[in-house]
Amino acid sequence: MTASADVQEAVDKLAVSLGHPVLVEDARHRPLWWSAQGEVDGTRLRTIMQREVSSAAAAVVVRLGLPRAQGPVRVPAVPEAEMLPRWCVPLRAGRDLLGYLWVLNGDELVTEADLPRIVACADLAAMSLAWSRSQDDHDRRRAALLARLEAGPDDDAARELIALEQLDPSATVVVQASSAPGGWKLRGGMSAHVNPPAAAGATSGRPVPVGDLHLAVTRATATLQVLRAGAALSRPSWDALGAWHLIVAAPPDLSVADIHPGADVLARQPKPDLMITARAMLDHGGDITRTAAALHIHRTTLYYRLDRIEVLTGVSLRSGPGRGDLHVALRLAAYRAAAR
Known part of the structure; x- marks a missing residue:
């Protein structure tokens, strides 16, 4: 694997050694790595600043056959496309085009003698892009398989x-x-x-x-x-989960009221205070002190609510039958209400 930082370092070093700006872009002319630019033409400025190329510049690339080129190409000045002379090295993985390396050459001092250094940088960039494409394909395939296994x-x-x-x-x-x-x-x-x-x-x-x-x-x-x-x-x-496993495993056709109708009665009250109190009281095993502390209410308020709950449900939460059934029913109601 060739890291992006390695390619950036190579681009910077190449630009310094040539004394000319270097740009690497993908096959759709989106900039990936570039050196300090200095004086640039309109096409280079638009590529880096706006991340696009003009239709005229794109037409030049096609007209010169750069997408099919197998090696460095000297690109002449094209004033109508705002392009100074430059060198172009297509980046490839086998027959696949991955992008381009460009060396702006307005003074035409970069010559064929400099091509080995340029091609070496282009090869490094191509390796990085090929690995990235391979990793993307790998990730997409894995995501598709995971989706099937989740289903x-x-x-x-x-x-x-x-x-x-x-x-x-x-x-x-x-x-x-x-x-x-x-x-x-x-x-x-x-x-x-x-x-x-x-x-x-x-x-x-x-x-x-x-x-x-x-x-x-x-x-x-x-x-x-x-x-x-x-x-x-x-x-x-x-x-x-403990006993909550039984709540999770409850069949859909088992209603809350089937376990204890009092849970439905509490759920229909205008305010949730009584249902919350009933859950807390049962969760704390009928302990008045712990329940009042958990709800942050006075014991007198708790006693009042417990009396109301007993009137509505027929169940005394402090003692007596029905407490276990009501507890399970309240848990089931809360679990189903929490579904997304």
């Missing part, structure tokens, strides 16, 4: 991804909810990480085979939804 089981996509990334067939993967360094970007800002350390603590929980990436994504998504529902987990991971 569901796909043995062919798994085999292709393992081959593309030169992984061991037994490689495993986890998903982090927030895109983390070193991972592959996934939808929703998540990232996939291959063969994670044992103590990685991923959002999706324990590693799964690469072919089960969809499962890791589903688990990470559910974990995030549980957290949005207000769950107090020991860590933000599928492995820490």
Whole structure:
């Protein structure tokens, strides 16, 4: 791989050694690397300052056959296109045109004797562009395979991804909810990480085979939804959901009211205070002191709300039957409300 900084250094050195400005652009005439310019013509100025070329200058490039040239070409002055004399070296990877290296030569003091240095710089730029193109193709192919694996089981996509990334067939993967360094970007800002350390603590929980990436994504998504529902987990991971696993696994046709109708009654109240209080009271095991502290309310206010909740739902949150069912129903309601 040839780094961009290496090409820039080579361009600067070439310009100094020639005493003439150098520009490297891609095949669409967008500037990539350039030296200090000094006196320039209209075409060079427009290329660097406006990142475009005039139609007249583009026509000159085609008329002189530069896209097909296999080596350096001396380009004469073309006043109607605002072009001073210059040297052009097309940048290629095999038969593919990657761009051009230009040496502005208004005084025509750059001669064929200088071409070896110019060609050496052009070759370095071509290597960098070829690697970049190859990496872009690689990244696009990987992204397409990841999209297929996110959508569901796909043995062919798994085999292709393992081959593309030169992984061991037994490689495993986890998903982090927030895109983390070193991972592959996934939808929703998540990232996939291959063969994670044992103590990685991923959002999706324990590693799964690469072919089960969809499962890791589903688990990470559910974990995030549980957290949005207000769950107090020991860590933000599928492995820490505990009883929330039952909420996540609840079938769609199971309604909140099927578990306890009181949850629906609380949800229909004009203000959410009673539902929030009921959740907090049940989450804290019926402890008045801890619940009041968590809600930042006076105990008298809490007692008033608890009485109202008992009237509406028929459940005493301090003791008595129905508390467990109402708790599960409230969690299920919160989980479904947190869906995106």
